Amino acid sequence: MRHFDLVVIGAGSGNSIPGPALVSEQILVVDDGVHFGGTCLNVGCIPTKMFVHPAEIAHEVAEARHVLNATSGEIRYDWQGIRDRVFGRIDAISEGGEEYRASGEPNISLLREQVRLTSEHELESASGERITFDRLVIATGSRPRELAALPLGDRIHTNDTILRLDNQPERLAVIGGGAIACEFAAMFAGLGTQVVQIHRSELLRGVDDEVRACFTEAAKRRWGLHLGTEVTRAVTTADGVTLTLSNGDELTVDHVLVAAGRVVNTDRLGTQELGLDHRENGALVVDEQQRVLRGGEPVAGIWAVGDSANTAQLKHVANHEARVAVQSILHDLGRAEAPSGVLGPIPLVVFSSPQIATFGRTLAEAHDDGLDAVEARCDYGATAWGWALADSEHFVKIVAERGSGTLLGAHIIGPDAGILLQPLVQAASFGQSVHGLARGQYWPHPAATEIVENALLKLEEQL
Ligand SMILES: Cc1cc2nc3c(=O)[nH]c(=O)nc-3n(C[C@H](O)[C@H](O)[C@H](O)COP(=O)(O)OP(=O)(O)OC[C@H]3O[C@@H](n4cnc5c(N)ncnc54)[C@H](O)[C@@H]3O)c2cc1C
Ligand SMILES: NC(=O)c1ccc[n+]([C@@H]2O[C@H](COP(=O)([O-])OP(=O)(O)OC[C@H]3O[C@@H](n4cnc5c(N)ncnc54)[C@H](O)[C@@H]3O)[C@@H](O)[C@H]2O)c1
Secondary structure, eight states: OEEEEEEEEOSSGGGGSSSGGGTTSOEEEEOOOSSTTHHHHHTSHHHHHHHHHHHHHHHHHHTHHHHHOOOOOOOOOOHHHHHHHHHHHHHHHHHHHHHHHHHTOTTEEEEOSOEEEEETTEEEETTSOEEEEEEEEEOOOEEEOOOTTSOOSSSEEOTTTGGGOSSOOSEEEEEOOSHHHHHHHHHHHHTTOEEEEEESSOTTTTSOHHHHHHHHHHHHHHSEEEESOOEEEEEEETTEEEEEETTSOEEEESEEEEOOOEEEGGGGTTTTTTTOOBOTTSOBOBOTTOEEEETTEEEEEEEEOGGGTOSSOOHHHHHHHHHHHHHHHHHHTTSSOOOOOOOSOOOEEEOSSSOEEEEEOOHHHHHHTTOOEEEEEEEGGGSHHHHHHTOSSOEEEEEEETTTOOEEEEEEESTTHHHHHHHHHHHHHTTOOSTTTTTTSOOOTTSTHHHHHHHHHHHHHHO
């Protein structure tokens, strides 16, 4: 029976655990993914954004008349060319990474199989191999939730398969109203697919109400939107997929994308049987060192990171957790201080069109928490950069506590929202009050950051 000092299950964020600091450990990396390297690299953040950008250019060209007073003729996009540019780059990284893990380092071995824990120090692979270990990192991530009414197949996809289609769908139904659904809907619509998004409630629940309303209006202008509706039946024919909706409507599309949330992969790992603490969504409960808990106490020798250990389901969170886990393992080995682990608020950027960026509380949430909070809004259109963009709909909102000026949240919709959010994430992370934040530094004129500066100035007036 093989034995390892450390086993890492999951080679997404888990793949960054082995490194120079652990070179003296015999490490086994285990992964059962079709492509090596996890969700972000193969079917998540990176390929989607590599499609989102060309789609955004295409959208801007279509809108060019608005800013250029130009007449834009019909432009045809080369789906296969875009797809091959994306996967030509990504697949090479995935294949190179797999080869390096399999044979590039003397202390690291690779197992490409699904495994299940049989105890805290033993696992069994699908082919029946039993392997023991001293320490374990669980980084098994999540997978798309499937819907009974929409069995996956050649025409019904998740994010795992749709980006590799040979031909761009002329008609696409997107099911769901979260980040994935909103990004894919805008992306396909930008490239000229006739998109219809079908969702049982409102888009982007949990995001600031005004931001959501602005997004929903923009979405309605760009693609079909059926809200408060579910798909009850799907019939695949030679012509496409005919969907029956809960309101009785029927529509036929070429392909369907199911984006109805993620299932945490602990359900097939055996962690429940080990009595480890789980959250409602199946993620493991961990402490600030990423050690998994049982009965609220850390279990010796087991760490968890990423989607299997948090509810944020974001890559920047998973990356940070992996760094914390490495330091905690080194601490366990007597070679480092214990990590502190805690960073500031977690930002979320939805790379749809328009883009949304947010962190922290909305004004309503701050009030619900009993805080004396105030909010200021600056429209893009109230600044010189907004005039350059001819923007009349997007805005920045900042929430702070009256008196102390503590930054409680920020909510942005519009071009480069993710970039505009970061100075506020930085201020909140380093405990900087809103007092003096606008006037205590230069803001280059007339850059888009002036929108943030003006929101801060308005906010300060209310403190
Ligand atoms: C379409 C999409 C777009 C996204 N866009 C963004 C974005 O723009 N920004 C952002 O921050 N986040 C984004 N995310 C979320 C982000 O991709 C995830 O939060 C992150 O990749 C999770 O990393 P992880 O290491 O926890 O898991 P993963 O990367 O999913 O890795 C887990 C690995 O474990 C393997 N595995 C699971 N169970 C077993 C088992 N029992 N045995 C062996 N192997 C196993 C899996 O095959 C997988 O390779 C997106 C997600 C999706 C789906
Ligand atoms: N830009 C980003 O950072 C980015 C992009 C994509 C995904 N992600 C991450 O990935 C995670 C998953 O994204 P997501 O959009 O799949 O999840 P989500 O949880 O945001 O949205 C899931 C959607 O599916 C709907 N849904 C759930 N069950 C359903 C059912 N049975 N029938 C019909 N609809 C159903 C929900 O109402 C919701 O609108 C997110 O938590 C997000 O953090 C991040």
